[in-house]
Amino acid sequence: MKLDAFFRFGFDRPPPSWGAAVKRFLLFWHTGIGIFGLILAAAAIAGLWRFQGGLADSFALWSLLLLGACLFALAVWPCKRLAWLAPALLSAYLPLLFFDIFLTPPKEAGPVPGRGRQVAKWDVVHHLRLGGERAYPAVFPTLYFDDSLLAEGKRVLPLSGIAQAKTVLCREADGWASYMSDAYGFNNPDAAWQAGRHALILGDSFVHGACLDSEKGFPGLLRRRYPGVLNLGMSDNGPLLMLATLLEYLPGRNPEAVIWSYYEGNDLYRRGGEGGFRGDLEREWQQPLLRAYLENGSLQNLAASKESMQRAQTERLERLIQNFAKEALANLAEPHSLNDWIRPATLEQTRALLLKRLKNTVRLRQIEEREQARMSADAPGIESDLDLFARILHAAAQAVRKQNAQPIFLYLPSVETYVRQDRDHPLRSRVLSLAESEGFLVIDLRQAFDDARDPLVYFAFGARGGHYSPAGQAEVARVLSRVPPFRAP
Numbered sequence: 001m002k003l004d005a006f007f008r009f010g011f012d013r014p015p016p017s018w019g020a021a022v023k024r025f026l027l028f029w030h031t032g033i034g035i036f037g038l039i040l041a042a043a044a045i046a047g048l049w050r051f052q053g054g055l056a057d058s059f060a061l062w063s064l065l066l067l068g069a070c071l072f073a074l075a076v077w078p079c080k081r082l083a084w085l086a087p088a089l090l091s092a093y094l095p096l097l098f099f100d101i102f103l104t105p106p107k108e109a110g111p112v113p114g115r116g117r118q119v120a121k122w123d124v125v126h127h128l129r130l131g132g133e134r135a136y137p138a139v140f141p142t143l144y145f146d147d148s149l150l151a152e153g154k155r156v157l158p159l160s161g162i163a164q165a166k167t168v169l170c171r172e173a174d175g176w177a178s179y180m181s182d183a184y185g186f187n188n189p190d191a192a193w194q195a196g197r198h199a200l201i202l203g204d205s206f207v208h209g210a211c212l213d214s215e216k217g218f219p220g221l222l223r224r225r226y227p228g229v230l231n232l233g234m235s236d237n238g239p240l241l242m243l244a245t246l247l248e249y250l251p252g253r254n255p256e257a258v259i260w261s262y263y264e265g266n267d268l269y270r271r272g273g274e275g276g277f278r279g280d281l282e283r284e285w286q287q288p289l290l291r292a293y294l295e296n297g298s299l300q301n302l303a304a305s306k307e308s309m310q311r312a313q314t315e316r317l318e319r320l321i322q323n324f325a326k327e328a329l330a331n332l333a334e335p336h337s338l339n340d341w342i343r344p345a346t347l348e349q350t351r352a353l354l355l356k357r358l359k360n361t362v363r364l365r366q367i368e369e370r371e372q373a374r375m376s377a378d379a380p381g382i383e384s385d386l387d388l389f390a391r392i393l394h395a396a397a398q399a400v401r402k403q404n405a406q407p408i409f410l411y412l413p414s415v416e417t418y419v420r421q422d423r424d425h426p427l428r429s430r431v432l433s434l435a436e437s438e439g440f441l442v443i444d445l446r447q448a449f450d451d452a453r454d455p456l457v458y459f460a461f462g463a464r465g466g467h468y469s470p471a472g473q474a475e476v477a478r479v480l481s482r483v484p485p486f487r488a489p
Helices: 018-049 055-076 085-103 121-130 218-223 238-249 280-284 288-295 306-332 338-345 348-402 428-437 445-449 471-481
Strands: 136-137 149-151 154-156 166-172 174-179 200-204 227-233 255-263 406-412 441-444
Touching: 018 055, 121 136, 121 166, 136 306, 149 306, 154 174, 200 218, 200 238, 218 471, 227 471, 238 280, 238 288, 238 348, 238 445, 255 348, 255 428, 288 348, 288 471, 348 406, 348 428, 406 428, 406 445, 406 471, 428 441, 441 445, 445 471
Parallel strands: 136 166, 200 227, 200 255, 255 406, 406 441
Antiparallel strands: 149 154, 166 174
16 A cells, blocks of 8 residues: 555545445545554653653553554555554454553542542542541551651550541452541440450451451451450551550450451461561561560550550651642642553553463462472471460460450461462461460361352452452351350350
8 A cells, every 4th residue: 555545535536336435444444543553652652751650661651652653554554465464453452442441440530439449548538538537547556667656755666546537448349448446546436445345356457357347347247246346456467466465455354255366378477478488477576665575574555655656646647648638739730641541552451450360370380389498498487486476375365364364266267278279278287286275265267268169259359369358257257156255145
């Protein structure tokens, strides 16, 4: 096809025959392909000039530039055989483009929670504040590991979040999860602290409530039966943080039971992680304020000094929120940017989806192949963590028995148990034995999950894991409802 024919539309000619009409349509089709290729190439050049992103973004934009150039070149190529490659190439590209547009969330004119996957936690907090609520993002003890707070002239490590505030926790398959924190900064109604008898639940994000409304988590479900359930779980907590929380907030309570939730996915051993397999306890042991709870029983007396600690936490978060508010206002001034139009054209969402599936498959196979070798390399550290965990359980059991309460050990399985060929966790039997030897009533959720027709329904994202789904949380509550103090008389 020659260039003069490419731009010659011939509207002044007599009506063509059917054969000529088909040729004319194909000529227009080639014209459109050429123009579309120029637009893609221009968008890619604009993106490369404007954003100068990282390697992944640059790769996508260079690929788009190459696609646009090829479409234009093939559409005007003199060789007819090569020229018809352009429609074939475009026919493969356009369905993927529409699929990517469908996957790409629309940009919000304002930070509205629950709409669009790109809405961040700070956006939700900002939106709630615009509505007059006292809102904060959820903060966890591990966030203070590198920079502890200064309250009343001494360093403190908070074990809870901001008190009496709308707390935005996280988002998974069920939308954004938030809750009104209690007077101590935990995920409870204040009335739970006033109950005559208590049941304390310790744990990490699976207990904290990620990522569901409070009434859908198993502590909230159990509270329907037993009003004195106190959820003392915080995201990222490991065994030493759980012991610290127990020793700080157990005094003054009237407990019938204390539930120690152990999540096999990261408390002692990261089966699905990169690098070493050692879990939360390794990094917790590096914190002097946490080591003191086990080594000499020293407390921070957080319940008694909650006002000064809360002031320090609030001041730090307010500074961060003010910085975010400035950025949010700047973003709202430009509701759409060039990147909003370029991203679907680069098939960003489609590539991410396909690469993630491929990466997960390859990564899972690689981890299975390397696990034994890495287990051997990590063996000394893992053995050290198990010894330390035994000491922690002993201290916890002693503290609970002094209150004449029943210590309960709740074993929570991870999704790796159901997607790996070797389903049994390497440390499961040893962890359960340690809990039994310390006198805990052991409840292994693995048994209940195994009885389900499809255990993956208990995870927010199925085989991709995540936290427990509403069905998973309900199953945990169902199993616990069989034991005192939750069992109906």
